[in-house]
Amino acid sequence: MDGISRTPPLSSSQKALALLEAIAEMPTAVGVSELARQVGSGRGTVHKQLVTLVSSGWVEQCEDGRYRLSMLATRVGNAALEQASLGERVRPAMQRLADECREAVSLSVLERGTALIVQRVESEQVLNADLKVGTRMPLATSASGLVLTAFALPEERARLVGQGVALASDERLDEVRRRELAQSVDEYMVGIAAVAMPIQNSQNRVVAALSVAAPSIRMDLAGSEAALRTAQQIINQLVSGVK
Numbered sequence: 715m716d717g718i719s720r721t722p723p724l725s726s727s728q729k730a731l732a733l734l735e736a737i738a739e740m741p742t743a744v745g746v747s748e749l750a751r752q753v754g755s756g757r758g759t760v761h762k763q764l765v766t767l768v769s770s771g772w773v774e775q776c777e778d779g780r781y782r783l784s785m786l787a788t789r790v791g792n793a794a795l796e797q798a799s800l801g802e803r804v805r806p807a808m809q810r811l812a813d814e815c816r817e818a819v820s821l822s823v824l825e826r827g828t829a830l831i832v833q834r835v836e837s838e839q840v841l842n843a844d845l846k847v848g849t850r851m852p853l854a855t856s857a858s859g860l861v862l863t864a865f866a867l868p869e870e871r872a873r874l875v876g877q878g879v880a881l882a883s884d885e886r887l888d889e890v891r892r893r894e895l896a897q898s899v900d901e902y903m904v905g906i907a908a909v910a911m912p913i914q915n916s917q918n919r920v921v922a923a924l925s926v927a928a929p930s931i932r933m934d935l936a937g938s939e940a941a942l943r944t945a946q947q948i949i950n951q952l953v954s955g956v957k
Contacts, residue, residue: 729763749764807949814941815928815934817928824862827879830848896910905930905931906927906930908928908933916953926942
C-alpha cells in the first residue's frame with residue numbers, strides 16, 4: 715500500500731473515469747457538449763475520451779449521436795456487489811422484509827460522501843419518491859446516511875469533514891451507535907420517513923445500511939424496526955458467511 719500511495723495517479727485516467735461517472739449520473743443518453751459542461755473540459759477532449767470509452771466497451775453511441783453506458787458497467791457493478799458480499803443473495807431477505815412491512819426496502823453503501831442505493835425492493839404500496847438503485851442520499855439527513863456515518867471509522871468521518879461533506883452532530887451519531895439504528899422523518903424528503911440499521915461483514919465492519927421507507931403518515935416505525943431487526947440478522951449472516 716505504501717508504494718501505491720507514493721505513486722502519483724494518471725490524470726488522463728482520472729479524467730476518463732470522471733467522464734464515466736458523469737454519464738452514469740444522467741437519466742438518459744447524453745451529448746458531447748452537455749458532457750463537456752458537466753466535467754469542465756473542452757468538447758474535443760471529451761470526444762476523444764468518449765471514443766476511447768466506446769472502443770473499450772464501457773460506453774456505446776446511440777443512433778442520434780448521444781452516448782450512454784454499456785451493459786459492461788452493469789456487469790462490473792454487479793461484480794463489485796458480489797465481492798463486497800452484497801449481491802443478489804441478500805435480495806430474498808430484502809424481499810421478505812418488504813412483504814412483511816409492505817413498504818420499500820433499500821440497501822445503501824457509503825460512496826463519495828453520500829449514501830448510495832445499491833439494492834432496492836419495491837412494495838405493493840406506492841412511495842411517491844424518486845428512490846432507486848443509483849440514488850445518492852445525504853449523510854446528514856437520510857436514515858441510511860446517518861447509519862453509515864455513525865459506524866464509519868473516525869478517520870473516514872474526518873476525511874468527509876475535510877471534503878466539506880455535511881454530517882449530523884456528534885450527539886446524534888452517538889445516539890445512532892447506541893441504538894444501532896437511525897430514523898429520518900421529513901428530513902431528507904418532506905413526507906417521507908425511513909428507519910435504517912447497519913449491516914456488518916465478517917470483520918464486524920459496517921459495510922452497508924438496510925432501510926425501510928414509507929410516507930410519513932403511513933410509516934409504522936415500531937413495526938418496521940422489529941421487522942428490520944430480523945432481516946438485519948439474516949443479512950449479516952449472509953454477508954459474513956455465517957451459516
